[in-house]
Amino acid sequence: MSMSAGxxxxxxxxxxxxxxxxDVLLVMIIIFMVIKHKDPHRFENKVPEKPKPxxxxxxxxxxxxxxxxxxxxxxxxxxxxxxxxxxRLTLKKTIDQRATxxxxxxxxxxxxxxxxxxxxxxxxxxGAGAAxxxxxxxxxx
Numbered sequence: 001m002s003m004s005a006g007x008x009x010x011x012x013x014x015x016x017x018x019x020x021x022x023d024v025l026l027v028m029i030i031i032f033m034v035i036k037h038k039d040p041h042r043f044e045n046k047v048p049e050k051p052k053p054x055x056x057x058x059x060x061x062x063x064x065x066x067x068x069x070x071x072x073x074x075x076x077x078x079x080x081x082x083x084x085x086x087x088r089l090t091l092k093k094t095i096d097q098r099a100t101x102x103x104x105x106x107x108x109x110x111x112x113x114x115x116x117x118x119x120x121x122x123x124x125x126x127g128a129g130a131a132x133x134x135x136x137x138x139x140x141x
Contacts, residue, residue, distance in 0.1 A: 063102055065094065065130070067121055069109040075121070084124065091128035105130035110138045 067087065068076045075082050077090060095103050105125045109118060118135070125133050 063098075065091070065105045066136075067091075067105060067107045067125065069107070069113055069117060069121060071110055071112055073117065084120070087121075088124050088128060091125060091130070095129045100131075103130050104132055104134065106134045106136055108136040108138070 064078070066078055068079075070076075075084070075087055077087055082090065091105070095105075105128075107118065107121050107125065122133055
């Protein structure tokens with residue numbers, strides 16, 4: 001038996017087949033492309049601009065619907081105390097009588113209010129037909 005100068009057998013060369021690797025990579029690319037388009041929709045937030053000095057004089061506050069909740073959980077609709085059910089009925093009646101562009105409701109409360117109470121008020125407003133719903137926070141710097 002003779003050995004060649006390279007110290008190994010001659011003849012068979014190692015061959016790496018990359019076809020399965022490419023197939024797996026293409027499948028993964030397709031999966032990621034499909035998953036990317038199934039992202040959940042996010043809340044659209046709009047930050048209002050500061051009004052010009054001449055615009056503030058023309059604001060009609062009699063049409064505003066503001067639901068206020070305080071730290072104790074007391075709910076008011078335009079400074080009139082309400083229970084959850086009374087708020088639902090009053091809001092539904094008021095919004096049904098308005099044009100579609102006058103159905104905006106604002107929910108106002110301090111930062112310390114638990115999240116579920118605010119969500120409950122949003123659900124009541126949406127159920128009454130309010131759109132859009134604005135959130136106001138006390139003590140904004």
